[in-house]
Amino acid sequence: MKCDREQLISYLYDDVSADERAAFDRHLRDCADCREELAALRGLRSTLSAWTPPQPALAFEIVDTRAPARTLTETRTVTPMRPARTASWRAWWTPAAGLAAAAVLVLAAASAIAHVELRYGADGFSVRTGWNGSPATTTAAALVAPAAAPDQTKKLEAAYADVERRIRDLETATHNAALPSPVRPVSQITPARGSDAEVLARVRDLLSQSESRQQRELALRIAQVVRDMDAQRTADLSRIQQGLGRIDAMTTADAAAHRELANYVISSTRQQK
């Protein structure tokens, strides 16, 4: 049998019939060149087996995008699912929790502040706690006072003037009572008692107006605090993001250094051997 490269290749890959195999076996017994070449090619096949392709995550899948009939419009790659539920829950929870906590703190502070009243007016500096006030009165004032403010101012001015006049009358009456004269006109005292009730009503109005004004200011303050906290939170998140970026860069650099070191050690070891 003559040396036949095609027969050699067929024999190498065992893609021959039984008769062809037997014939080539007989040829190999007599042909040293073919035996040598066959051995070399078998060794080459062993070497070629070292070339393995990558093993990426493929998972191709045909999906029907609900087009009419069975028309394929796209394919998609199925990738391992991330824990989306947990991530989305955290993404939702984090800002909500922060805002809720901030709101609770603001309301707590506001409720505490709301019961303290600081005033500085014509009658001097005064401090009053709301714990002694009547809730019903406060609520009514909060609802009515804003609409009646201009009229109330005029009424208050008149009330002050009236109170001053009454006080002067009382002082005069007291002064007169202290005089040797035993005569005390009753007519000068009785009207004064009726005016006191009126004065108290006026004072209540004044306090109601003050509380209403304080509540408006408090609302403005709360809004300002919320804005400030939100801005602060945004700034904090930005700083955290920057910090994480720096840490990530450092980690990557460390990993690269370790890889280089490991490669160097292995290479040195192999060279020594």
Add this chain to the structure above:
Amino acid sequence: MPPDGQTPRGASKPSENVTSLGMASTDEELVARSMGGDHDSFNQLVLRWERPIYALAYRVIGREDDARDVCQETFLRAFRALGGFKGQAKFSSWLYRITLNLCRDWIRRQRRQPIAQAPEGIDLLDLATETTPSESIEDLVARRELSHAVQRAMAALPDEQRTAIILKEYHGLTFQEIADLLDCPLSTVKTRLYQGLTVLRRQLAGAGMGSDSMTGRS
């Protein structure tokens, strides 16, 4: 159902899908159901053949991402043309033909060296995931170097020789199947294979990666 011997090398053996009765459906059965509108059956075919098809595309064009695209496009075209599949050839041969045509188009379009150069460095940490308990890190590095050497040697071959070797060596097709795929005579396939193997043998021996060194190492 593809024969086991069809993918003897390269870890690209197709996956098998087993029915509820414990019997794996053949390709022909899945194709028939797919032609009836059963997308799940076609997806079983995809699952069964995506690894071999990807491996073929990767070895021909040498780029992971592009091989992935070719693989996806192969199944997309197969799905669209399923009505025209008459069953004269095996389904796998039909897929191989589509893949080779796409690879040929890719090479013509790119107008570049078909197979990319292997990376210079070897990352041991990446290799560590591939090692087996009985394999030392040195053997692992040697195996990777040998793989890159083979890849470079294959890249230097003419397209027709490289394709013949890939289809025979790594996908286990018969000479007749290769001849049908490449539209050439049987003898031409064998000649291309022999010539290509001879060149590879010479190049690998010149690079110190011949079979003798492998034999001595193992």
